[in-house]
Amino acid sequence: MKYIPTLRLIALIAGLSVLAGMNTSAQVHRIGAGFAFSSGADFNYGETGNPGLFVKSWLALNKPSTLHVVPSLSVYNRYKLSTGYSILTNNMFQGDLDFQYTFFREGTVKAVAFGGGNVTYLISDYEPLVVTGNETITDESEFVVGGNLGLGLELRMAPKWDFNISGKYLFSKYSQFIISVQGVYFFKSRRRAYRR
Numbered sequence: 001m002k003y004i005p006t007l008r009l010i011a012l013i014a015g016l017s018v019l020a021g022m023n024t025s026a027q028v029h030r031i032g033a034g035f036a037f038s039s040g041a042d043f044n045y046g047e048t049g050n051p052g053l054f055v056k057s058w059l060a061l062n063k064p065s066t067l068h069v070v071p072s073l074s075v076y077n078r079y080k081l082s083t084g085y086s087i088l089t090n091n092m093f094q095g096d097l098d099f100q101y102t103f104f105r106e107g108t109v110k111a112v113a114f115g116g117g118n119v120t121y122l123i124s125d126y127e128p129l130v131v132t133g134n135e136t137i138t139d140e141s142e143f144v145v146g147g148n149l150g151l152g153l154e155l156r157m158a159p160k161w162d163f164n165i166s167g168k169y170l171f172s173k174y175s176q177f178i179i180s181v182q183g184v185y186f187f188k189s190r191r192r193a194y195r196r
Helices: 004-021
Strands: 027-038 052-060 067-076 079-082 086-106 109-128 140-158 161-171 176-186
Touching: 027 067, 027 161, 052 086, 052 176, 086 140, 109 161, 140 176
Parallel strands: none
Antiparallel strands: 027 052, 027 176, 052 067, 067 086, 079 086, 086 109, 109 140, 140 161, 161 176
């Protein structure tokens, strides 16, 4: 069925939302948003766009706040190719569920390593402007599961703000290298939420 991948994406978003709202010992202390720049993937005779917008949150799993579960959702700018005979538009959506560990901390700088699962949903819309009857391209959509590994730096900018930069490699049918930058807001004071 054509709409099964869309239902899977909706189920993933709902699952991440439930996980973030669960009343467990894990607590969400911060939320981040920013831009992701992907090396891209080839899909249906086209590419995927840049940049992506994403949101993520951190659920602390231990008192020193060195181990986190990090769900995130990314929506990439559309890729559009117009030849005068046809228009091809590709969209890419990604969801990640990572485990993040802080392995170095010095002053206002932290270095982190992370890894986990990824789902990528690609949608391609093909519109022929001149119909010849010999078109080899059609509308396409695909839902793929993969994994990712990465490293990042978290830089303290203000009492309730961080600036993060990270790079990761996505292993899947549509493997990509992704660099992201983001601003992060702490809901509680940093001292209470994270014993630094």
